[in-house]
Amino acid sequence: MTALPLRSEILSGAVGRPRSAASSPIQLAGQRQQTLALGRQRLMTGLLLFCIAIGVLVLRLADLSLLQGRPTVGANRSTGAIPVRGDIYDRNNVELARTFEAYGIAVAPRKLVGNPRVLAEQIAAILPDKTVDGIYKELTARNSFRYISRRVLPEQAKRINDLGEPAITLEREPERLYPNLNLAAHVIGYAVDGVGKVGVEKAFDHRLSDPSTRGTPMHLSIDARVQQALESEMGAVLADQRAQGAAGIVLDVQTGEVLALASLPDFNPNAPGKSDPATRYNKVSYGVYELGSTFKTLTIAMALDTGVVTSMNQKYDATNPIRIAGFTIHDDHALRRPETIPEIFIHSSNIGTAKMAAELGRDRQRAYLDKLGFLKQAEIELPERASPHFPPLSNWGELATMTIGFGHGLSVSLVHLASAYAAVVNGGVLRPATLLKVEPGHAPAGTRVFSPGTSDTMRALLRLVVTDGTGRKADAPGYRVGGKTGTAEKLSGGRYSKHANVSTFAAAFPMDHPRYVVVTMIDDPQGSKATYGFRTAGMVIAPAVSRIVQRIGPILGVTPDVNKDVDVAALLSEIHDKAAE
């Protein structure tokens, strides 16, 4: 095998001749080894660089796919979809309060370029609720940042932006909106700059603003339809009677849920600062009143429960007024004879009830009032709760026992009274009123106050007041309404006023199987053509209760039935004069 000619041999023409010692294979082998070693070294370096590059890419891929993806998702959700303050719904998912991003128009006065007077006129033309002078004042202020207007419409924000003034900026800020305006204003309350100030907004401020809970809407026990019906009817009475105020509450007797709570006059929580401070006063939970004859229901229930009254034909002499400690207790509808229990109740006899309370005694009366929660703040979530007014033990003698028996000398809120009436008619169990929706089967156990037998008797007596007593105008055909009127002289400056009263009606329906309590109150009614000038509860507020029951009954699933009713025949036999009121 011959060796291949070298390139130098070809160029020099020495192909085929024997190679000399100078061009020996030994020298050639050394060069080739060096070249090969250099090539391998370069190749290894290149491979190493590629490996490093691939490693970097793999690491980058892992970083992108495993590490960087997850936090981004959470961050976006937490800042985007969840409102900065939780929504408030009624029990049927009707929105009562929500937060959305509104536009605010701000200005940096020191950076203003245009003529402030001209600019103020242009902005005032876009924002009709602002004056030129007011806007001019903001534009020329010496501060570095001023709001011209907050919560403006998107179209208005766009038009202001189109003015082209660089010192004016559009701020996106969370705004609390109450879509139903004044509806349930005293329940919901309002929040200012994300902080609850009144009502549920204040009571559940932490729940509504905490990032871990604000994403879930809060469901109240309120039914917006019932609330609207209550406010509408009470508003009509308020206007008709030219009264100082009106209030009402609708309560579920089995769960304690408040389905409606109205205090009139009310306010618009979207602009609470523009309302009269008096309108922000919650007459249902924060106001306390001597609620008059509505207390007679409780006194008779106590007497029945303790055995002071053992029969419906038991009589108390109401022939003459009671004179005690310089005071005189008399009847407005005096029969001037001994009266049976049903007569005392449907004629609303102060004398009969006072004697019954005296027989009951201070200690037992106080113990029952304590169990009914009348000696402490009403149990409801609202922060606006007043303490009841009652005499100290040292001053709670026979006179106080008698007057408290028919609703004078003890001032409580309508929440107190509604909860107590619920206990009277639901079988005798007191459950705290609540503004939170109670899921079926999760009602609190409650505290037993009266026996079921007492409750049954009281249901019949309450029905009797509406069929044959002072509350006849509260009857709603088919709904079996029962209740008790109460007309108390208003306490003003420590003295009772002869010309101002508080008319109350505490009702429940349907009385054969009570489901709801409706307590309504009118503060200082003036009488009207519709009430023939009367200002008593039976004339003023009872018709409104009838209308309220007829409106909310079908909504709440109570079907009217004229073929059902409470059996009051035994009670009627104890009434010897049916000319009540």
Next chain:
Amino acid sequence: MSSSFGRSRFIGNGALISVAMLAALGCYTISLKVSSERAAVDKLRAQVVADAHDIRMLQSEVRTRARLPELQRWNDTALALSPPKVGQFVRDGVQLASYAPGAPHQAAPAPVATAPVNVAPATAAPAPVTAAPLLPVTPRTANQLAPGMKTINYAVSSASRPRLITAPAAMAPAVATKVPAKPAAVSAGLDSSLVESVTSAAAAAPAVVDNTSTPKAPM
């Protein structure tokens, strides 16, 4: 031999480099793809959030416009709707079924195509109810009445109860014609493909007993 070995190694190294380059290029392409997908997802997520905000804005507007006090104001000023009375509730299915046409307690068969055919002035005294035995009007009985008389068409509301017509001793002939049904008749569930009207003679019009409602105006 060594030259061929060197060439094959050169080719091998070249192939290795090519594979490495391809791998690097592939990885880089994947990285780019991931980045672009992530950007798209972020953009979509931002869009979702923006849409959620817009939805809340629109919901706020809709619910503010449809607020209950506003509906109450409409009702007070225009609609005048009132809560249902006790007689407007149906207690059970039996009571509901009793309202169906042809229910057992109904006296007349359905469909009943009948109409008052008395052309006397409105002030005329009504015919005595007990003047003659009651006869349900059907197309057949109507056809038995004599044709060729002055025609007066009345449409009978399908929602009203079946009526009975008294047949006087000397019955004037009448013919039954058909007119298209009204939508209300269809919804009432009667045999309402057609509602018949009765034509009759002016002179000897049969008296109509209608214990439910006054006759409708002539069509």
